[in-house]
Amino acid sequence: MGEYLIVSPEDMARRGVQTLDFVCITGDAYVDHPSFGTPLIARWLEREGYAVGLIAQPDFHSTRDFMRLGRPNYAFVVSSGNIDSMVAHYTAAKKRRSDDAYTPGGRAGRRPDRAVIVYCQKLREAYPDVPIVIGGIEASLRRFAHYDYWDDAVRPSILLESGADLLVYGMGELQTSEYARRFAEGRPASSMTDIPGTAVVVDRLPKNLKNAVVCESLEEVSSDKAAYARACKTQYDEQDYVTGRTVYQRHGDVYVRQNPPMRPLTREEFDSVYELPFQYYYHPSYEAEGGVAAIEEVEFSIIHNRGCFGTCNFCALAFHQGRTVTSRSRESVVEEARRFTQNPRFKGYIHDVGGPTANFRVPSCQKQLKYGVCKDRKCLAPTPCKGMSVTHSDYLELLRELRALPGVKKVFIRSGIRFDYLILDPDTTFFRELVQHHISGQLKVAPEHMSDDVLREMGKPPIATFNTFCKMYNKFNREYKKDQYLVPYLMSSHPGSTMRDAIKLAVYLKQSGLRPEQVQDFYPTPGTISTCMFYTGINPLTGRKVYVPRSPQEKAAQRAMLQFFRPQNQASVRESLRRAGREDLIGFGAQCLVPPEPRRRAHEAPLNLPGRGGRGRAAKGRGRPPRGRR
Structure with a gap:
């Protein structure tokens, strides 16, 4: 077995390393496994002959941790980790999460919000003249001006907010080989403007825009939602390594330049990633804190x-x-x-x-x-x-x-x-x-919804396709005498989903005998078509206007509708059904989603119905439910 990457001055001394060529910074704990992007890139650099160190979850309140391995010869390589730091910290309802599977012991708070920006700022304090390369999911999806759900505003490219020299988007092995070679040749970061699969900030547009396109500027997409939708479509249209063109977006007096995507790894190159000397486990220094839970799913x-x-x-x-x-x-x-x-x-x-x-x-x-x-x-x-x-x-x-x-x-x-x-x-x-x-007893599949109108906005096939799959799945299970269930992933409040669509889905679930234990509220994260729809109310692929459920109240009501069978959701479901004119679904019939309100004894307080305005009337007497609601 090999060794873990260098993580301390003691590791450097023991291996006889005076200075490192690259120092990688990650918002995750150090798990030496190919499913973790920063260790993978560090191993890739190491294989190409560079001296590499890794600093995991540095204390971001000072520069001390960032200086632990000294000044690198070539550059710092920064990532927030496998998950966007804002998604890692907040639910779709913007509530703070209490744990973090990518941190020892599952403790939240070891990485900052907007980790890439914060880490780069600390590095600039510590080493103002050392180049910084950013990558990973957080940087990749923020390479252009983008809608930020947590601020509810358009933010500029993360290149400008972080002050980084080079942004790597996508899977980064080949880009890493190229920029590392150029650094080793003594070339400055400012000259690295043409590497596929990267984005940089440049002072001006080229005189010849052949094989290039200019999308709407930061200023335009911040003030005009139709412009934002057009820019989104342009950016998506150029995300192919065969046909993609260079994309420019003006930010004030400078331009973000995204080069065309890097080609995918060949099969031989892809295989070679898994020949790198990973330890396939978290660093032993975390054992005393309870280990790192994120290894459990991937080990x-x-x-x-x-x-x-x-x-x-x-x-x-x-x-x-x-x-x-x-x-x-x-x-x-x-x-x-x-x-x-x-x-x-x-x-x-x-x-x-x-x-x-x-x-x-x-x-x-x-x-x-x-x-x-x-x-x-x-x-x-x-x-x-x-x-x-x-x-x-x-x-x-x-x-x-x-x-x-x-x-x-x-x-x-x-x-x-x-x-x-x-x-x-x-x-x-x-x-x-x-x-x-x-x-293993149940198969997870992702129909996401059953309303064809919503599925169209999701880019998913119509529900008839899922129904065909279910029939075949059940048929084969009967043939092989298997008792295996389907667990559907469902999403509430996606752009295009009205309350009537949520009711359709609830009826479908009732008729199918499905009771989803988890429902995902749509989460508008940077870099998706659906997030563009959420912000603009426009599907950028079609130009059509789209209904968007935005308020926390409506989103909660749609989510409750998909779990109509839970007692704590019944009041909300009844209210939504009444507002939609679907009181036929309230009662005790086989088609009904929820029972009517329970009758109260005469001496009990009146029943308050949320969202109805004022007090509801107390039911008189006990007896059977009224006609039509049995």
Whole structure:
């Protein structure tokens, strides 16, 4: 086994390292695993011959922690961690979270809000002249002027707010190799304006805008929501490594320049990531604090692919990883699983073999490798593209090889299965083996809603597609005598969702016998099409106006409607049904969502109905419920 990365002056002294070439800063605890972006980039740099150190969750109240490993020869590399720091700290209702799975002992508060900005500011205090490279999900999705849900305002590019020299967006291995080589050659950060997959600040536009486009400025998108929507569409249209052009956006007297996306890793390069000497566990210094919970889901899970051509509007993957799917070789994946069997903590269960979407292993069509992905349509929604190649054969063979490994008892698939892609495969072998071998009692799927109007704004297929999948799933479970359930991911209050849509979904759940224990309120995070809709009331892909549930009261009411069966939600559900003119759903009938208000004894206080204005009348007597509400 190798060693952990350098994290202290003692590590440097023990290894005979005088100075480091790069110092990586992360808002996560140090978990030496390829699922954690900063350790991955640090390992990549280390393999290329650079001396690399890592500072995890530095104390951001002073510069002392940031100076722990000294001045790097070339640059600091900064990330907030695997999760956006604001999402890590706040719920969709903007309530402060009480824990953090990426921190030792699960304790919240070890990283600041807007961690990338704060870390860069501290580095500038400590070392004003050392270049700073920012990357990871927080930086990547804020590379242009963007709507910030927590401020409820448009903020400028994070490049300007952080003062960083270079921003890496997307999966960063190849960009890292290029900027590291240029630093080693003695080139200044100011000269690195042309690296694919990066963004920088420049003083002026080039004289020739061939292969470039200018989107609406910070000033325009801050004052004009239609301009914001147009800028969003331009930025999304250029997120293809084959056809993407350089995008400029003016911020006052300067411009943010986003270069076209970096090409994806080849299969051989992708395999090589998993040959790096990861320890596949958190740093031993965290043991006394209770360890790092985030390792639990990934320690014995395998990532076999990158990219996603599903392109749901509420997901940032298309803007971050891109729509072109790449995958590791079966040999690489099997070798990783073989290492599991030599780990004393391994109990024989591989928790997941997936990625952004588990059952995507090849590009959606071969045409896109030469001509790029289509700008004017999605591969799967609202209807599947006729040119799409649908196959699960290679994924199926991979799973069979993993199941056959000595020491492996079960191989589960727990990351998302794209059910609309699955049912397009004329060969049902994979679907059957999924049911037979790869479900741990319940399969998580993401229909998200059932109203076709809402699904269209989400970029999801119509509900009929999910119904077809459910019928096939139930059929195969009966054939193989399996008692396995579907757990649907559902989202409330997405742009386009009215209360009537929420009621439709509740009725669908009642008729289907589904009782979702968790419902996700739509969370407007930077860099998604849906967030643009939330802010502007416009779908940037179509130009159509979209209804947006905004108030906390309406959002809470929609969420309660999807969990109508909970006693604590019944008053809210009754009120929403009355307002929508759907009192037929209040009562004791098979079609009803909630019972009527319970009758009160004469001596009890009158029943207050929330949102009705004033006191409700006390029910007279006991007896049976009134007609029509049984």
